[in-house]
Amino acid sequence: MQPVLFEIGSVEVYAWGTMLAIAVIIGITGVRKLFEKEGLDKEIVIDMVIVMVVAGIIGSRLGYILLYELDTFLENPLMFFYLSSGGLIWYGALIFGFLAFLFFIIRKGLDFWKTADIFAPFVALGYAIVRIGCFLNGCCYGEVTESALGVVFPFVDNLLRHPTQLYATVLNLILFLFLIWFYPRRRFSGQVFLLYLIGYSIYRFTVDFYRFNLIEYGILSLGHIYVILMFVVVVGVYYVKSIRHKEGD
Secondary structure (H helix, E strand, O other): OOOEEEEOEEEEEHHHHHHHHHHHHHHHHHHHHHHOOOOOOOHHHHHHHHHHHHHHHHHHHHHHHHHHHHHHHHHHHHHHHHHOOOOHHHHHHHHHHHHHHHHHHHHHHHHHHHHHHHHHHHEEEEHHHHHHHHHHHHOOOEEOOOOOOOOOOOOOOOOOEHHHHHHHHHHHHHHHHHHHHHHOOOOOOHHHHHHHHHHHHHHHHOOOOOOOOOOEOOOEHHHHHHHHHHHHHHHHHHHHHHHHHHHHH
């Protein structure tokens, strides 16, 4: 693990923040190209992505604090800014980032489904990159294992654990490649976005069996509950839009 990649004088450059920055730069570049290809104003992309990322980080941190460290936060509100040791939840990032996305959609008069299709592949890619930062940071680790894939997270203990961050990176990279391939082949507006959410749900449901979770309900984690609900809702929306598309033909 290497939470701090290097130092410039007295300034420490953190792995997680670096991976997030790389993800943002790549995401902006990719989304701008698709905006231009679709005849949309690519100049608004930088503002959109930055606001979505900031909102996502705030939501991710708030979600973690509300679930796991509310008492600590009430005693010391400044701990909200202690991000170097982890303490972020993807679902909070998804909700707040999505609200920021809606803000721009409404403000700029963009088509929701069309724009969501453009962003979806790069959300998957960005997630894959940021999870590398989680691995280097030593957070979001897995359960103890005797598997040959096991890794020791020295900031936790000396036991071999599943490197679930790297599982996430590989699976979301595959999801990105599929979505970017499928994008020009989509049959209806919103299909790429919905397939991303379905793919994410399947990935997360699977990997959460190997991930260390603080809140569990029998064999299921809190994350399992979230993605089951997400999967059911998204599959329902996908089915309705698919039927309407066929009827439109």
